[in-house]
Amino acid sequence: MKFPMIHPDAHHHASASHASHDLPPLDPRVPDVDPMDAWATRTLGYRLVGPLNRRKVSVIVVGTGLAGAGAAAALGELGYHVDVFTFHDAPRRAHSVAAQGGINAARGRAVDNDSLDRFVKDTIKGGDFRAREAEVCRLALESTRVIDHLTAIGAPFAREYGGSLATRSFGGVQVSRTYYTRGQTGQQLQVAASQALLRQVAAGTVTLHTRHEMLDLIVDDGRAQGIVTRNLVTGEVRAHTAHAVILATGGYGSVYFHSTLARNSNATAAWRAHRRGALLASPSFVQFHPTALPVDSPTQSKCTLMSESLRNDGRIWVPLAPGDARAPGAIPEAERDYYLERRYPAYGNLCPRDIASRATRAEIDGGRGVGPLRNSVYLDFADALGRLGRAKIFERYGNLFEMYSDATGEDPAALPMRIAPAAHFTMGGLWSDFDLQTSIPGLFVGGEAGSGYHGANRLGANSLLSACVDGWFTLPFSVPHYLAGLVGKPVLDVASDASVSAIRAVRSRTDRLVAAGGTRRPVDVHRELGEALQAGCGVTRSASGLVSTIETVRELRESYWQEVRATGSGDHLNAELEQAGRVADFLELAELMCVDALDRTESCGAHFRVESQTSEGEAQRDDDAWRFVSAWESVGGGGWRRHVEPLEFRRVGLETRDYR
Numbered sequence: 001m002k003f004p005m006i007h008p009d010a011h012h013h014a015s016a017s018h019a020s021h022d023l024p025p026l027d028p029r030v031p032d033v034d035p036m037d038a039w040a041t042r043t044l045g046y047r048l049v050g051p052l053n054r055r056k057v058s059v060i061v062v063g064t065g066l067a068g069a070g071a072a073a074a075l076g077e078l079g080y081h082v083d084v085f086t087f088h089d090a091p092r093r094a095h096s097v098a099a100q101g102g103i104n105a106a107r108g109r110a111v112d113n114d115s116l117d118r119f120v121k122d123t124i125k126g127g128d129f130r131a132r133e134a135e136v137c138r139l140a141l142e143s144t145r146v147i148d149h150l151t152a153i154g155a156p157f158a159r160e161y162g163g164s165l166a167t168r169s170f171g172g173v174q175v176s177r178t179y180y181t182r183g184q185t186g187q188q189l190q191v192a193a194s195q196a197l198l199r200q201v202a203a204g205t206v207t208l209h210t211r212h213e214m215l216d217l218i219v220d221d222g223r224a225q226g227i228v229t230r231n232l233v234t235g236e237v238r239a240h241t242a243h244a245v246i247l248a249t250g251g252y253g254s255v256y257f258h259s260t261l262a263r264n265s266n267a268t269a270a271w272r273a274h275r276r277g278a279l280l281a282s283p284s285f286v287q288f289h290p291t292a293l294p295v296d297s298p299t300q301s302k303c304t305l306m307s308e309s310l311r312n313d314g315r316i317w318v319p320l321a322p323g324d325a326r327a328p329g330a331i332p333e334a335e336r337d338y339y340l341e342r343r344y345p346a347y348g349n350l351c352p353r354d355i356a357s358r359a360t361r362a363e364i365d366g367g368r369g370v371g372p373l374r375n376s377v378y379l380d381f382a383d384a385l386g387r388l389g390r391a392k393i394f395e396r397y398g399n400l401f402e403m404y405s406d407a408t409g410e411d412p413a414a415l416p417m418r419i420a421p422a423a424h425f426t427m428g429g430l431w432s433d434f435d436l437q438t439s440i441p442g443l444f445v446g447g448e449a450g451s452g453y454h455g456a457n458r459l460g461a462n463s464l465l466s467a468c469v470d471g472w473f474t475l476p477f478s479v480p481h482y483l484a485g486l487v488g489k490p491v492l493d494v495a496s497d498a499s500v501s502a503i504r505a506v507r508s509r510t511d512r513l514v515a516a517g518g519t520r521r522p523v524d525v526h527r528e529l530g531e532a533l534q535a536g537c538g539v540t541r542s543a544s545g546l547v548s549t550i551e552t553v554r555e556l557r558e559s560y561w562q563e564v565r566a567t568g569s570g571d572h573l574n575a576e577l578e579q580a581g582r583v584a585d586f587l588e589l590a591e592l593m594c595v596d597a598l599d600r601t602e603s604c605g606a607h608f609r610v611e612s613q614t615s616e617g618e619a620q621r622d623d624d625a626w627r628f629v630s631a632w633e634s635v636g637g638g639g640w641r642r643h644v645e646p647l648e649f650r651r652v653g654l655e656t657r658d659y660r
């Protein structure tokens, strides 16, 4: 099935795009060796900081998810002086806790012909050849020790009867490499990582600042040297300085309002760093997860995720006839379309998320959606229940079935689940080199806030992995290399001009939001923004749709500063003010997402431009024109300049992605 093209080529000149072709290409500083050897070569070349000097250098880590908690705990344990910040009330409440399905590792223990090379191939292909190959190799290589490390710090991975760690399959692969703790993998890993972090807090190497929101980055002498935070309880705005700053602040999928993310996930930290000069890569690369709860009412606040692991046993289908309103049990087999199994027989229900979401969107748009609003499809366990029995299925997915029942009042063992695509994971994020250092020296990034591993589409269970690899096995090597040059140098004064002017900027922004005194709640503007993005920069995108979405976003942003209502003041706990600031940042980010999507005229992975599709409705990549990462620089007057990081593939030959 092809997706309709809406006014092809309309306005493609789009004044919004500021792509510039005369800038030098970005250098990711990957050693010029076989990509599988690049990480070992790079780490061997890193300078070290001697144990006695480590307490003389300090690092700020923002975020206590798997990436931030790992980095802070590891650097603390090594003896560095670490300050770690989270807007949550405890480190373990970071959003990593929401992950259900699992974490990949290329250990090949299932004896199903898995290997490091196959992991790399699956991940590069899964990302539609828009990821950095050497970074994917690092992910594969370090994955093997991540599982041992997490086990050592207390993660209770599921085990087979004989005691060995159990695995299952996730989308986009044909092997079994996903380690899990029932349907609570993120929660268990987050508990283990938080405990490791708190151990360092107790040891005095790490100072923990909860309920502190980073609202700006302090850059002085061309280096990131601190952050400005607002204490969310007292309203105090102050500067914190250090020799280096790590942002591990998560993804920005919540810009779409309805997403699988927690309501308080936001883009502010990364966006503020971008405004201070950090390049933002591929902001339009957003993954829509095919198995979330559909939007059943306009006041619904989020789309709870039903884990991809369910696709190991659940079968996705729609009625063959558009508008068929019969109950699912009354629709005979012959009148059902198991469209993923039909279109992608080799991978079936386990085809990658971008492909499954697009196919599902096509079924819904074609009138075959089910449920009261006809905006969902069935995920059916009847076959698996018949084959394996209720006890086995509940052992595998019991808590996910309960979660579904709690949210919908329906029993998935009796009636198929109803699911639909929802914004989920952002492959885009701050651009960084191979050391995870952004374009601002001294500013590092880890986890979903970064951008290197997943290209244009992330494979399921690769994100807990990338957050853990960054936190435990990359930043603790690469940050000291940078710090080695700063031993003996004083930390920036919190009363320096740079600190004071950053504090002033935060205060004046907060004051402006409070003073606006309008009538629109930030949540209402956020919902409107999300709806515009879903329609114009969602599962599919067109030139004309993007141009008009940019207009909508600009209008929303312009009126926002007059119309917003953030009641109360900035001097105390004020949840509406927090939200108002985050929505203001979303309103800027949303424009850049559309600019990036409009600029990239090819389709690749989750970025599907209707003008660039095959006769069968699959993504049509254009490697001659677009085999690079777009990294956007914020320039004065609210515009952007595009930088380019060319992509080379030495171990995995370019090929058309095909899951049939």
Ligand SMILES: Cc1cc2nc3c(=O)[nH]c(=O)nc-3n(C[C@H](O)[C@H](O)[C@H](O)COP(=O)(O)OP(=O)(O)OC[C@H]3O[C@@H](n4cnc5c(N)ncnc54)[C@H](O)[C@@H]3O)c2cc1C
Pocket (backbone or CB within 6 Å): 062, 063, 064, 065, 066, 067, 068, 085, 086, 087, 088, 091, 093, 094, 095, 096, 097, 098, 099, 100, 101, 102, 103, 104, 185, 186, 212, 213, 214, 215, 248, 249, 250, 251, 260, 261, 262, 266, 268, 269, 305, 424, 425, 446, 447, 448, 449, 460, 461, 462, 463, 464, 465, 467
């Ligand atoms: C519902 C759901 C299920 C998922 N399931 C899986 C799965 O099964 N497998 C998988 O691999 N991936 C999964 N993912 C993706 C994965 O969970 C995330 O990509 C990953 O956990 C992100 O970790 P992180 O450390 O980068 O950030 P997070 O865990 O999001 O942590 C961000 C941290 O930054 C802090 N923070 C953010 N902004 C600020 C600020 N301005 N000031 C101070 N602190 C700030 C937050 O308080 C938090 O501590 C899932 C995602 C969702 C939403």
